[in-house]
Amino acid sequence: MDAYSTPMNAPAASLAIDEARYLAEQRRLALQRRMLPVLGIVGLLIAWWAVIAGFNIKPFIAPSPMLVMQTIIQKSDLLLQNLGVTALEALFGFILGNLAAILVASVFVHSKILQWIFLPIAVAINAIPVVAKAPILVLIMGNGMAPKITIAAMVCFFPTLINTVRGLEAVNPQIMDLMRILSATRTQIYFKLRLFSALPYLFSALRIAASMCVIGAIIGEWIGSTQGIGAQIIQATYNYDSPLLYAAIVMSAFLSGLFYVVIALLEKRVVKWSASH
Numbered sequence: 001m002d003a004y005s006t007p008m009n010a011p012a013a014s015l016a017i018d019e020a021r022y023l024a025e026q027r028r029l030a031l032q033r034r035m036l037p038v039l040g041i042v043g044l045l046i047a048w049w050a051v052i053a054g055f056n057i058k059p060f061i062a063p064s065p066m067l068v069m070q071t072i073i074q075k076s077d078l079l080l081q082n083l084g085v086t087a088l089e090a091l092f093g094f095i096l097g098n099l100a101a102i103l104v105a106s107v108f109v110h111s112k113i114l115q116w117i118f119l120p121i122a123v124a125i126n127a128i129p130v131v132a133k134a135p136i137l138v139l140i141m142g143n144g145m146a147p148k149i150t151i152a153a154m155v156c157f158f159p160t161l162i163n164t165v166r167g168l169e170a171v172n173p174q175i176m177d178l179m180r181i182l183s184a185t186r187t188q189i190y191f192k193l194r195l196f197s198a199l200p201y202l203f204s205a206l207r208i209a210a211s212m213c214v215i216g217a218i219i220g221e222w223i224g225s226t227q228g229i230g231a232q233i234i235q236a237t238y239n240y241d242s243p244l245l246y247a248a249i250v251m252s253a254f255l256s257g258l259f260y261v262v263i264a265l266l267e268k269r270v271v272k273w274s275a276s277h
Contacts, residue, residue, distance in 0.1 A: 093152020101160035148220035155216035156209035163205035167198025210259035
């Protein structure tokens with residue numbers, strides 16, 4: 001019995017060993033993906049501290065990481081209050097800008113004439129620097145949240161528009177011909193074919209927009225605002241409060257990173273699911 005069972009169990013045992021090695025390798029790679037960014041941040045902080053200590057830079061010019069961390073802790077209420085305002089502006093701008101871009105891209109894909117007419121206009125508007133568009137919007141909309149949200153939306157709009165148009169057009173021609181032979185409607189082709197092919201392109205743009213929307217909101221706050229991280233940066237600069245200035249910058253970077261991580265996690269779930277179909 002053993003003589004016959006050994007050859008039959010050998011392939012199964014080999015397969016189990018290969019599977020175990022594969023899972024171990026995947027766990028090692030997952031650990032690396034988590035640890036390497038942490039090591040990069042730690043290395044950046046060490047380099048920052050080394051430059052401050054090595055060149056004996058005064059705190060009012062560039063504070064040390066420890067002084068910035070102390071400022072964040074001591075003035076956490078002030079920073080979090082302003083961060084919340086910027087987060088709302090960036091979030092609403094992100095949603096509005098990307099929704100508008102997806103809708104316009106969908107229209108462009110179904111009407112080449114409209115794409116040829118309005119895409120150059122979108123390119124021209126995007127070519128205008130944000131710091132030049134911001135004062136105009138503030139003059140039109142006032143000093144409330146509306147111009148900040150609009151600036152954040154405009155910053156998000158163009159990258160998402162271009163990537164979504166490219167993704168919606170990047171369909172498999174054979175599958176497109178098959179759906180047309182089966183008398184699929186434009187709506188069916190859009191939701192069952194074009195949208196799936198556009199997801200990787202769309203999420204690539206959303207990752208860019210996730211950080212750009214924060215930048216847009218902060219630039220809007222620079223032009224005219226008394227609240228938000230952008231306003232806090234301006235006030236700290238005029239008051240020569242270098243630790244608070246760096247603390248506000250760190251908080252804005254944290255907000256951008258948080259938005260990026262949320263989009264990356266969502267992409268990992270959605271694009272993986274769409275690729276399986």
